[in-house]
Amino acid sequence: MGLNRCIACGKTFTARAQSPQQSYCSNAPCQKERRRLWQREKRREDPDYRADQVQAHKAWLARHPDYWRQYREAHPEYVEQNRTQQRARRAEKSPEPVAKMDASIGTSPLKSGTYRLTLMSDDDVAKMDVWMAEITLISTA
Ligand SMILES: [Zn+2]
Numbered sequence: 001m002g003l004n005r006c007i008a009c010g011k012t013f014t015a016r017a018q019s020p021q022q023s024y025c026s027n028a029p030c031q032k033e034r035r036r037l038w039q040r041e042k043r044r045e046d047p048d049y050r051a052d053q054v055q056a057h058k059a060w061l062a063r064h065p066d067y068w069r070q071y072r073e074a075h076p077e078y079v080e081q082n083r084t085q086q087r088a089r090r091a092e093k094s095p096e097p098v099a100k101m102d103a104s105i106g107t108s109p110l111k112s113g114t115y116r117l118t119l120m121s122d123d124d125v126a127k128m129d130v131w132m133a134e135i136t137l138i139s140t141a
Helices: 028-045 047-063 067-074 076-093
Strands: 003-005 012-014 113-120 126-135
Touching: 028 047, 067 076
Parallel strands: none
Antiparallel strands: 003 012, 113 126
């Protein structure tokens, strides 16, 4: 039985005999992280699971109709952050729904980072092929 290194906290731990490949230690935050990532992956790839989650969330909200109103009252910083993000999304959406060709020049240069590229056909319909591309900003001038 060897020592494994926890993906979340980086500490070494002794894996259980039943699961020698165990990649998270038994600390509560690490287990929480493991479940969070598992759920995210599951939501991404399993439409039934995603639909169930949406249903469960709606049902829960129906049982707790005042939850968001109370949450907003208790967390004014959340309301403000939300408002700012919404304004940014709205500004991004208008005036046209398709990505602008000159997005990389002008006043708002692309930020360096990993981007997902989708091939558009002539009628502006996204095709299924998707690439990941690393874009590095060299100069804004
Ligand atoms: Zn850990």
